[in-house]
Amino acid sequence: MKNRRDFLRNTLGVGAGLAAAPHLFAEPQANGTGMNMDMKHMSHATERSNSRIASVETPDVPQLSWRMDGNVKEFQLIAEPVKQEIFPGRVVDLWGYNGSAPGPTIQVNQGDRVRIIVDNHLPEATSMHWHGFEIPNEMDGAPGSSQDPIPPGGRFVYEFTLHQEGTYFYHSHMAMQEMMGMIGAFIMHPKEPYKPRADKDFAIIMQEYAILPNIKVPNTMNMEFNWLTFNGKSGPANTPLIVRHGERVRIRLINLGMDHHPIHLHGHQFVVTGTEGGRQPQSTWGPGNTVLVGVAQSRDVEFVASNPGDWMLHCHLPHHMMNQMSSMVGPMSFRNGMPAGLDMERGMGMLRQGSATSEENGPSLGRGLGVGSTAEQTVSNSPLKAGNPMPHQDMPDMQPQGMQMGKPDVTKDANSVPGFPQDAFMEGPMMAMDQMVDKPENFGLRPGWSGFMAGMMTFVRVLPPEKYDQIMELRKKQEGNKPMKMAMPGMEHKHE
Numbered sequence: 001m002k003n004r005r006d007f008l009r010n011t012l013g014v015g016a017g018l019a020a021a022p023h024l025f026a027e028p029q030a031n032g033t034g035m036n037m038d039m040k041h042m043s044h045a046t047e048r049s050n051s052r053i054a055s056v057e058t059p060d061v062p063q064l065s066w067r068m069d070g071n072v073k074e075f076q077l078i079a080e081p082v083k084q085e086i087f088p089g090r091v092v093d094l095w096g097y098n099g100s101a102p103g104p105t106i107q108v109n110q111g112d113r114v115r116i117i118v119d120n121h122l123p124e125a126t127s128m129h130w131h132g133f134e135i136p137n138e139m140d141g142a143p144g145s146s147q148d149p150i151p152p153g154g155r156f157v158y159e160f161t162l163h164q165e166g167t168y169f170y171h172s173h174m175a176m177q178e179m180m181g182m183i184g185a186f187i188m189h190p191k192e193p194y195k196p197r198a199d200k201d202f203a204i205i206m207q208e209y210a211i212l213p214n215i216k217v218p219n220t221m222n223m224e225f226n227w228l229t230f231n232g233k234s235g236p237a238n239t240p241l242i243v244r245h246g247e248r249v250r251i252r253l254i255n256l257g258m259d260h261h262p263i264h265l266h267g268h269q270f271v272v273t274g275t276e277g278g279r280q281p282q283s284t285w286g287p288g289n290t291v292l293v294g295v296a297q298s299r300d301v302e303f304v305a306s307n308p309g310d311w312m313l314h315c316h317l318p319h320h321m322m323n324q325m326s327s328m329v330g331p332m333s334f335r336n337g338m339p340a341g342l343d344m345e346r347g348m349g350m351l352r353q354g355s356a357t358s359e360e361n362g363p364s365l366g367r368g369l370g371v372g373s374t375a376e377q378t379v380s381n382s383p384l385k386a387g388n389p390m391p392h393q394d395m396p397d398m399q400p401q402g403m404q405m406g407k408p409d410v411t412k413d414a415n416s417v418p419g420f421p422q423d424a425f426m427e428g429p430m431m432a433m434d435q436m437v438d439k440p441e442n443f444g445l446r447p448g449w450s451g452f453m454a455g456m457m458t459f460v461r462v463l464p465p466e467k468y469d470q471i472m473e474l475r476k477k478q479e480g481n482k483p484m485k486m487a488m489p490g491m492e493h494k495h496e
Contacts, residue, residue, distance in 0.1 A: 054198050054199060054200055054201040055107060055201070056185075056187045056201045056202065056203050056252065057200070057201065057202050057203070057241075058105040058185060058202070058204075058231055059202070059204075059231055059238065059240075059241065059441075060230075060231040060233050060238055061100060061102055061103075061104065061105055061184075061185075061205070061231045061232060062098070062100055062104045063105050064098065064103075064104035066114075069115065071113055072115050072159070073108060073113070073115070074114075074115045074117070075114065075116045075117070077104075077117070077118050077119070077128070078097060078098050078118075078119045078121055079095070079096075079097055079119070079120050079122050079126050079150075079182065080097070080098075080099070080121035081093065081095055081121075081122070082094045082096040082099055082100060082181065084096070084100070084101055084181075086209075086229055086233055086234050086237065087227075087234045087237050088433060088437060090227075090234075092216050092218065092227075093216045093217045094209075094218070095122060095172075095177060095181055096182060097182065097184055100232065101181030101207075101232055102181065102183045102184050102185070102207065102231065103170070103182070103183065103184030104184060105184060105187065105203060106170070106184065106186045106187065107187045107189065108186075108187070108188055109189045109191070110163065110165045110188055110191045111191060112161070113159070113161045113162075114160065114161075114162060115157060115158070115159040116128075116158045116159075117155065117157050117158075118150060118155065118157075119154075119155050120151065120153065120154050120155070121152075121153075122152060122177075123152055124152060125143075125149035125151050125152065126149065126150050126172050126177060126182075127142070127150055127156075127172060127173045127174060128150075128158065128171075128172065129141035129142060129171055129172070129173040130158070130170055130186065131169045131276065131296065132169075132277065133160070133162070133168060134163065134164055136160060139158050139159070139160050141173055142173055143173055149174075162188055164188050164278055165188045165189065165190035165191070166274050166275075166276070166278035166279055166298075167185070167187060167203070167252040167274055167275075167276065167298040167300055168188060168298070169183055169185050169254050169256065169276075169298065170183070170186050171183040171184070171256055176220040176221075178256060178257075179209075179258070180220060181209075181232075183205060183256045185203045185205060185252070185254055190279070194273075196248060196302075198248050198249060198250040198302060199243075199244075199247035199248050199249070200243045200248070200249045200250070200305075201249075201250045201252070202241050202249070202250070203251075203253075203254065204230050204231055204251065204252070204253055205254045205255075206228075206229070206230060206253070206255045206256075206293065207228075207229045207257055208225035208227065208228050208257045208258065208259060208320075210222035210225050210227075211226065211227050212226075213324070223258065225258070225259070226322075226323075226324055228315065228320045228322075228455040228456045229455075230456055230457075234454060234455055235314075235323075235453035235454045235455055235456070235457035236450035236453035236454070236457075238457075238458045239439060239441050239458070240441045240458055240459035240460070240461050241313070241458065241460045242441055242463065242468065242471055242472075243305045243462055243468075244305070244462075244463060244465060245305060245306075245308050245463060245464050245465070245468075246304070246306065247305050248303075248304050249302065249303055249304070249305050249460070250273070250300055250301070250302045251270075251300070251301050251302075251313070251460075252274075252299075252300050253291070253293045253299045253301070254293075255293040255294065255295060255296070255297055255298070256296060257295060258295065259295070259317070259320070260292055260293065260294045260295060261315040261320065261456065262290050262292045262315060262317065263290065263291055263292075263293055263299075263301075263313065263315055263316070264289060264290040264316045265290075265301070265312075265460065266289075266311040266312045267307045267309055267311040267462075268304075268305070268306070268460075269287040269288065269289055270287070270288060270301040270302060270303035271286060271287060271301065271302055271303070272285065272291055272299055272300065272301055273300045273301070273302045274298070274300030275297065275298060275299060276296070276298040305460070305462040306462075307462060308463070308464060309461075310449075310459050310460075310461050310462075311459060311460045311462065312458075312459060312460075313457070313458050313459065313460050314456055314457040315455070320455050320456045321454055321456065321457055322454050322455050323454040410424050431450070431451040431452075431454075432448045432449075432450050432451035433450045433451075434448065434450050439478070440471050440474035440475040440477075440478055441461070441475070443470070443471055444471075445459075
């Protein structure tokens with residue numbers, strides 16, 4: 001492209017002559033009586049079913065339905081412990097909202113009056129902060145300053161009018177609770193549609209956990225993380241973003257953790273059109289393919305899906321493209337035995353003294369197992385045998401037949417090469433589990449694809465119309481077989 005203007009015009013359809021989009025946020029009608037919808041249960045997708053604007057999809061995360069109480073949209077969030085499968089066979093104990101971590105996505109329209117009832121089913125006090133909202137101070141959710149914490153078994157009712165638009169989020173304002181999973185997306189759609197209009201609109205929340213093998217509870221005090229998730233799932237368990245060739249796509253990226261994440265998209269250039277402060281002026285837009293999403297930030301990226309294919313979307317920090325990673329992998333390859341009894345920080349690679357290669361910085365399986373357990377039974381993966389991959393000892397429910405367990409491609413003298421192994425036994429055929437993560441959105445991916453997806457990795461699948469329609473039909477059939485979901489106490493709905 002000659003310059004930014006050419007890029008915006010040719011790739012994103014921005015420029016002179018772009019027709020003004022009509023108003024797309026007229027309130028819904030019910031039986032021809034306008035807003036006579038008192039206590040009717042709805043989702044944003046239902047409300048916007050006749051609109052040209054795209055409702056936001058959050059793959060693997062439910063949408064939070066609402067009901068009308070006069071002119072107020074009423075939502076209910078329950079802060080509670082959650083058991084969540086972040087990876088096939090890996091069920092962990094998190095804290096979240098309404099049975100999900102991250103919590104369900106809330107979608108509203110600019111100008112809405114909303115009431116959000118927060119019930120605390122946790123064993124300790126909590127509070128709810130509305131990140132980036134310009135609302136009265138008493139509704140901000142900062143414990144100790146704007147309100148008292150919500151005690152166990154307690155309730156707090158938040159109510160405010162929203163004049164903003166953009167990608168926001170809600171989260172506990174108790175620091176360690178954030179690291180247990182307590183966040184959710186809060187989308188404020190504008191009164192007037194954005195230009196250019198998106199055909200597909202997605203949201204992805206990035207989270208990270210430190211969970212050692214045979215442990216199900218994250219160590220929220222740790223500074224190193226070995227499970228990295230998009231919308232509560234680690235690759236290849238997360239669901240790809242499905243778009244039709246030629247559609248304009250918006251992806252809303254939200255980060256609340258301890259690390260910043262450079263998110264890279266293959267095969268396309270995009271522009272950053274929004275932040276956690278709302279829509280950005282077009283004068284700030286410029287082409288790129290990697291965006292750094294800092295802690296407590298959101299970034300909206302937009303592009304035209306002009307290049308067909310299955311394109312990776314991932315964090316580009318190398319350790320964030322792995323699952324169950326810990327510092328024990330390297331040392332295990334070069335010596336027999338594994339000293340136990342070290343604290344978790346050193347077991348995860350956080351150095352207290354010496355250099356990274358010092359003997360005292362060897363691996364550990366325990367969190368201070370005591371003086372009597374200074375060494376464990378000899379275990380080693382050296383010398384490596386290509387035909388005998390290591391079992392998943394931290395996933396007892398995972399049967400060998402669930403993985404494809406192919407033969408890694410290594411040379412005969414691999415063990416004589418300094419640095420080996422790096423990815424040979426962490427990525428590739430032996431890690432493939434296509435059948436275990438089978439779902440409509442994965443239909444048509446290359447055999448063995450799952451062996452190279454881990455951590456914060458997913459696909460943007462840009463599909464021709466016939467393949468897109470086929471996947472949508474498969475998805476429709478699958479959703480038709482699902483039971484009705486409970487969205488609010490005492491009320492059932494089918495997820496839209």
